[in-house]
Amino acid sequence: MEQAKDGEEERDGARAGRAGADFLQLDPAEAPRGGLAGWLAERLRGAIADGRLPTGSRLPATRALAAELGVSRGVVTEAYRRLSEGGQISGRGRNGTVVAAAPAPAPAPAAPAPAPPDGPFSADPGPDVFAELRAAPARYDLTPGVPSLSAFPRAAWLRAERAVLDGLSAADLGYGDPAGTPALRRAVAGWLARNRGIRAAPGDVVIVAGVSQALSMLVPVLAERGIDAVAVEEPGSMGVRRHLAGRGAATPPVPVDRHGIRVAALRATGARAVMLTPAHQFPTGVVLGGERRRELADWARAGGLVIEDDYDAEHRYDRPPVAAFRSLLPDRVCYLGSVSKLLAPALRTGWIVPPPELRGPLAAAKRDDDLGNAVLPQLVLARLMDSGDMERHLRFLRRRHRLRRDAMIAALAAGLPDARVHGAAAGLHLTVTFGGDFDDTALAAAALAEGVKTQPLSWHRRLPGPPGLVLGYAACSPGAIAEAVALLARARRGFPGPPRR
């Protein structure tokens, strides 16, 4: 065998036997003879000055750095002493040696995107509108879409994580199945069978980073099959509609009435796919009725594809459970779910149960996008589902959310007697509509000025309709809800009331 002689640097390194440190790429061969400590101090000073070592950052232990550089420990100690005398670093006992002050300013942070003139409630909300609304300071947050996050089962999560780490093999830490860890696909199939009436094999489940990524993947997969329009509910989620449109799909609106989507109107759009929230329509809270389900099934059997967004179906209070539409028609429904509303959006974990023909293409899309979700959280989640901890958590959430829902209904009755309440039997939010004729975006802006974040109903609507607000109650205590609704009532006073009868 001969060792290849490729590459100058490699040869140089081998010839000179130079070590060099990764820490700031320090190379003692650069130091003048006998001047190692001075050279090291100078290099550290430079790194502090140009921001590579920011204030508060920790320097390596003298022993470790000396070993890396192949110099005596005294050299490093001396260099640190000089910087310490100059005030650039300071020793802090067990915290080690940290950078105390930078002589030069830190690099300028990236310029933030300019905020639109009217904040999140400008006339034409941009793609960052949800981020702007989140960033807006407010005392009370009644925006919809999150469960009680303070209820997150930290102890159960940590217990499951410990068990997962104990049982993990080295192979589990490599590149896994992009469609999901087998344990989680199995656990999700079981969860859906027990809680949503869906019969699916583990191999039918594709694990994704939430419904958002599911749509990112689905639109191009459908486009390859000639489906370039996905009809959406009207009113319906602005976020979903924009996400679909952002990926290039047309999104014809289909009106929703008190029985759910109007299937005749869906048929009239000519779209071959529709995105639905059958168990608890967003934002109205309507349940897709039995007759509509049958009509929709007929439409789907004749070639239509139903994308079922089952976003908060597990949360119900005073109505019987509604099985997923997928349980009726597995061959024509692409089912989407996630833990965002069961545990926390921050987990970024969801699932697709596609119809058979889309299973392979969606698994390939996930592989091509990011090679699959991270494995550890998948295994932890599988444990929580298998152990019954998830069902226990859901029962706890349901009791808590119900009290909060009741508190909101009571507060609305007291403070906003003309508000009509929709969809309060389930979910994490309710919708109110008002009798007057005014711009609900201006009402949401006035509420924000009072310290209460809400979403105007018109965000989720493209056709005319009464003004309204979408109000999340799951993440606020009953006391906070009462105060927030009182402030909302104050904001409401600046707008016209219902027309006289």
Added chain:
Amino acid sequence: MEQAKDGEEERDGARAGRAGADFLQLDPAEAPRGGLAGWLAERLRGAIADGRLPTGSRLPATRALAAELGVSRGVVTEAYRRLSEGGQISGRGRNGTVVAAAPAPAPAPAAPAPAPPDGPFSADPGPDVFAELRAAPARYDLTPGVPSLSAFPRAAWLRAERAVLDGLSAADLGYGDPAGTPALRRAVAGWLARNRGIRAAPGDVVIVAGVSQALSMLVPVLAERGIDAVAVEEPGSMGVRRHLAGRGAATPPVPVDRHGIRVAALRATGARAVMLTPAHQFPTGVVLGGERRRELADWARAGGLVIEDDYDAEHRYDRPPVAAFRSLLPDRVCYLGSVSKLLAPALRTGWIVPPPELRGPLAAAKRDDDLGNAVLPQLVLARLMDSGDMERHLRFLRRRHRLRRDAMIAALAAGLPDARVHGAAAGLHLTVTFGGDFDDTALAAAALAEGVKTQPLSWHRRLPGPPGLVLGYAACSPGAIAEAVALLARARRGFPGPPRR
């Protein structure tokens, strides 16, 4: 306030005061008068038969199910007793009541994709070739790209996770900044400053699900700017080239010699972007030379964009550190890194440090793709980086990998004396080339038949060149490496030797 009367189901539920359980959507109102236990047993039997309750799954505790259904506990106990007598379920002490046997077969699993006739080493490897190679049974796995996974710092990870969960606010569990959690962006900026010579503000860092997702996002962002070709190194990573091509980019090859990519040849392609591995070229291991760096900087200043894939630069053994190319030219380099080779690919966490003009578009692309990486693992990783645990782990890995590298070089010298070794001074793999003229894919297939997984060099090459293999050593013990190389030598015997001189 008036309560809306939308939706039949909602009204029915409220009127009848029906509870119903989420578990299998059981509704006791369906039961015949006085026949609750029989009805419940029948429904459970049905769910076991149709696969919604698979063998081994657990039934709810009698008390919990009784409460959910609003029936007496005796009803549930009686139903379980009947199923138990029928052999469908069994009590298992602390494990509760589990489904023992399904009378009907479980649903058929999704059909696996048909394997190509020649396994992973068919003439034209398909998009699933890496998955096929991973799935192929073999005694020794010398495929490149993973560090020692048995070294994963489980205790440090769990410690950091506990600290993160202790300090977490409810807001941390909501929807976060899609470009990354501030704590991790800060930690990565510090890591890159200390270890890769890069000066970046936290706001310059975009957290992604690995280099794979970074490329998925980058190709369309570049296409919007009129850049539809990304030149790649030749030889160069087949995975990267295919990923770029799969997203629609042209990938003109640019030859690599012993100083790295030939910049004159790059210029000749006319491509305005190039994907490079400057610190340790994949697969040859060449370091981009000083003169080439200057030429490349000139090319970039004249309008070129360098995508720097810094995939394994932290792993080096007997050469001085090589600072990232980004440190020279922050305005023209889009830097990509990940923890796949520092900790584990299963973490699916990486980062982009884009040039200023791409910062906003790439953050928006991440938002539109999946709303950001999961938060908990980001916070855990930030803690590992801030605490010094990551640097300690890297030092440990380096000692371990160096021994493995040495073991492989010794084994090659003993068993494959005509193999020329390239790029062994750093990284997680080395490349060998052979003097003869034969198909290295056939050699890799023969090695697999002997029980050793490798990658043929020709996978990573589009222009002619000597046959070879890419051999990862980081994930195998020295003893396993010796045995695997001995088997490789046996496979090698079936192929022609070097030409006589």
